[in-house]
Amino acid sequence: MKKLKTILAMIKFEHTVFALPFAYLGMVLGAGGLPDARTFTWITVAMVGARSYAMAINRLIDRRIDTRNPRTQHWPLQQGSITALETGTFVLCSFLVFLVAVFKLPDLCRWLWPAVIIPMTLYPFLKRFTWLSHLVLGMCLGCAPLGAWIAVTGSFPASGILALGLAVMLWTAGFDIIYSCQDYDFDRREQLHSIPVRFGIPRALTITRALHGVTVILLLMTGINFSLGTVFYAGVMCIALFLWYENRIVTPEDLTRINVSFFTLNGFVSIFAFVFTFLAVFLKF
Secondary structure, X not given: OHHHHHHHHHOOHHHHHHHHHHHHHHHHXXXXXXXXXXXXXXXHHHHHHHHXXXXXXXXXXXXXXXXXXXXXXXXXXXXXXXOHHHHHHHHHHHHHHHHHHHOOOOHHHHHHOHHHXXXXXXXXXXXXXXXXXXXXXXXXXXXXXXXXXXXXXXXXXXXXXXXXXXXXXXXXXXXXXXXXXXXHHHHHHHOOOOHHHHHOHHHHHXXXXXXXXXXXXXXXXXXXXXXXXXXXXXXXXXXXXXXXXXXXXXXXXXXXXHHXXXXXXXXXXXXXXXXXXXXXXXXXX
8 A cells, every 4th residue: 555655646647636627618618517536436437547547657757757857757666766667567557547447438449449548658768759749638538528528429529629639638638748847957958858959949939829828729619519607607707817827937947846837736727617618508607
C-alpha cells in the first residue's frame, strides 16, 4: 500500500478530477441528462484507468530523461522510492482496469479502445522527434468527451461533440506548451523537441493564446450545435476569462506562475465547463 500511495502521488492521481469533467460533458450531452448508474460508473472507471495508464507510462518511458532534469530528478522513480518494475506493473494494472470498463460498455467501445491507448503510449516518445507532441497530448484528453458520448449512445460522435473534443485538444495543447516553457533550457541541452524550443518562448506563448482563442470559439460552436442556451454561454465566458488570465500571468520574462496557470486555473476551466453544461442541459435555459 505504501508503494501504491507513492505511485499515485507520482502520477498526481488527485488531478484525475480535472480530466473527468470532460468525459462527463460527453456523457451528459449524449444522454440528454444523466445516464443510468451502470454506464456512469463504467465511464468513470474507464477514465481513471486510462489517465492512470497515461501518466504512469509517461513516467516510466521518460525515467532516464527525468533523472537528468533538475525539475524532475527528485521524483520517486528517480530517487528509488519505487522501481521501474513496480511502475510497469501499475501501468499494466491500469490498462486492465481500462479494458474491463470498456468491455462493460457498448460494442463500439470495444472496437475503438485502441484509438485511446495508442496516442497515450506514443506521446512520451514524441518529444524525442517532433515539437507536435503537445497536440498529441491534447488528442489524448480530447478523446474523453468523444469516448463518453460513444459509451452512452453506442454511436459515432455528432458534430457538436467533435467540436467539443477539438476544443479540449487545443486547450490541453495550449497549457502543455506553457508548462514546457519551464524546461526550455534542459530540452535544448538534451536536444528534445517542443514548441518553445522550436519557436522560442515568446512565440510559444503567442501560439498558446491562439489555441485558447480557438478553444473558446469551438465551445461556442458546441453550444450552438446542442442549443444549450444562456447558461452554457455564461459558462463559456467564465472559461474565456480563466484562459485570458492564465495566459496573462505567464510571460517570457516571468515563468514563476506556471504552476498556478497549469494546475489551479485549468482545474477551474474543466469544472466550470461541466457544471455550466450540466445546468444548461437540465434547466433548458
